[in-house]
Amino acid sequence: MDFSLTREQELLKKVAAQFAENELEPIAAELDKTHVFPVDNFKKMAEVGFTGIGVPREYGGTGGGATEKVIAVTEFARKCMSSAAILSIHLIAPQAIAKYGTKEQKEKYLPRLTKGGELGAFALTEPNAGSDAGSVQTTAIFDPETNEYVLNGGKCFISGGSRASVLVIFALTDPSKGLKGMSALIVENTMPGFSVGKIEEKMGIAGSETAELIFEDVRVPAENLLGKEGQGFKIAMQALDGARIGVGAQALGVAKEAVDLAVKYSHERVQFGKPISALQGIQWYVADMATKTEAAETLVYKAAWLEDTGKPFTKEAAMCKLNAAENARFVTNLALQIHGGYGFMKDYPLERMYRDAKITEIYEGTSEIHKVVISRAVMGK
Ligand code: COS
Numbered sequence: 001m002d003f004s005l006t007r008e009q010e011l012l013k014k015v016a017a018q019f020a021e022n023e024l025e026p027i028a029a030e031l032d033k034t035h036v037f038p039v040d041n042f043k044k045m046a047e048v049g050f051t052g053i054g055v056p057r058e059y060g061g062t063g064g065g066a067t068e069k070v071i072a073v074t075e076f077a078r079k080c081m082s083s084a085a086i087l088s089i090h091l092i093a094p095q096a097i098a099k100y101g102t103k104e105q106k107e108k109y110l111p112r113l114t115k116g117g118e119l120g121a122f123a124l125t126e127p128n129a130g131s132d133a134g135s136v137q138t139t140a141i142f143d144p145e146t147n148e149y150v151l152n153g154g155k156c157f158i159s160g161g162s163r164a165s166v167l168v169i170f171a172l173t174d175p176s177k178g179l180k181g182m183s184a185l186i187v188e189n190t191m192p193g194f195s196v197g198k199i200e201e202k203m204g205i206a207g208s209e210t211a212e213l214i215f216e217d218v219r220v221p222a223e224n225l226l227g228k229e230g231q232g233f234k235i236a237m238q239a240l241d242g243a244r245i246g247v248g249a250q251a252l253g254v255a256k257e258a259v260d261l262a263v264k265y266s267h268e269r270v271q272f273g274k275p276i277s278a279l280q281g282i283q284w285y286v287a288d289m290a291t292k293t294e295a296a297e298t299l300v301y302k303a304a305w306l307e308d309t310g311k312p313f314t315k316e317a318a319m320c321k322l323n324a325a326e327n328a329r330f331v332t333n334l335a336l337q338i339h340g341g342y343g344f345m346k347d348y349p350l351e352r353m354y355r356d357a358k359i360t361e362i363y364e365g366t367s368e369i370h371k372v373v374i375s376r377a378v379m380g381k
Pocket of ligand 1: 125134233234238372373
């Protein structure tokens with residue numbers, strides 16, 4: 001068994017860490033304050049090639065797969081969870097198009113979503129279709145006269161929805177069949193009838209704008225059907241399996257940084273005449289934080305390895321996300337506690353990291369949904 005990264009992966013890790021330190025850390029507090037999407041930084045991510053991870057080079061991507069995504073997202077999450085979320089969620093759309101798209105769809109959309117610097121989004125959730133993703137009500141009824149689907153309805157809580165120019169949207173092409181009548185469509189934000197509604201005010205990852213989308217008779221050409229009619233729910237579930245590894249990486253990155261900050265602070269902070277790192281209570285906190293974070297890392301990389309080697313990974317993606325997310329909350333909480341009053345203040349990044357970490361227990365499937373997925377895999381449905 002070999003846990004080491006390849007030379008290319010080591011290089012990617014270095015480049016991602018430098019990018020995070022130079023470009024993301026300086027804006028992290030600002031994004032948290034202003035709640036504005038970092039347009040320029042996203043373009044810089046595209047210039048370096050991060051936005052094309054997992055997409056073949058012939059379509060403008062930078063190749064690699066789940067492991068490369070984990071490496072980049074983890075490094076980003078150390079310094080700026082908003083930016084890690086933006087990258088991780090953006091990658092869902094181009095990767096889905098790369099996997100299910102026709103040659104024409106790939107040629108048309110992938111260069112834009114990779115080196116072109118345009119943002120992608122994945123729009124599944126609706127007010128009545130959150131954990132119960134099969135209850136989507138948005139419809140896309142085929143019009144044989146014009147060879148278009150007519151999209152009506154709306155989505156909520158769509159990460160990047162207000163900024164994305166190319167979106168993979170899930171809608172019922174045959175409402176009588178329920179989730180088996182769901183299909184995936186590639187929609188552009190310039191199509192008439194597409195509009196952005198409410199932009200949410202969130203507790204964390206404020207720089208990753210989260211929006212409501214409204215579709216009023218949006219005419220989507222038939223050629224923009226992704227995969228086959230009725231295949232939408234499976235495409236969504238498979239895309240989410242991969243996306244959950246991305247969330248695992250976000251949770252892993254913020255936890256790793258929290259451990260490092262806690263260790264550093266505990267060596268610097270003197271109370272009762274000695275650094276608090278000399279106190280066994282602090283040492284035991286750090287031992288727990290480091291151990292659980294290393295365990296989270298192992299599960300995240302194992303899930304990525306399974307995906308990259310073409311093996312089933314639904315259960316492991318759910319496990320890695322569930323575990324890493326719980327750990328991120330645990331570790332950011334203890335790191336904040338070790339910082340005492342300073343941890344609670346906005347001069348230090350801990351309170352932001354603590355708030356940012358919470359989302360990893362909720363989006364791309366709640367922890368409770370992951371327990372459903374895991375228990376079904378372990379115990380049978
Ligand atoms: N990969 C491929 N196919 C999958 C799949 C997966 N990971 N999960 C389910 N499917 C398939 C099933 O095999 C089934 O197909 P068949 O009828 O051909 O056997 C079909 O999809 C329906 O599956 P299931 O009966 O398990 O659907 P449920 O309605 O019970 O929902 C859960 C399953 C709960 C796992 C799903 O709704 C889910 O993941 N919910 C959370 C949604 C989420 O993450 N939302 C966040 C939105 S993006 S921020």
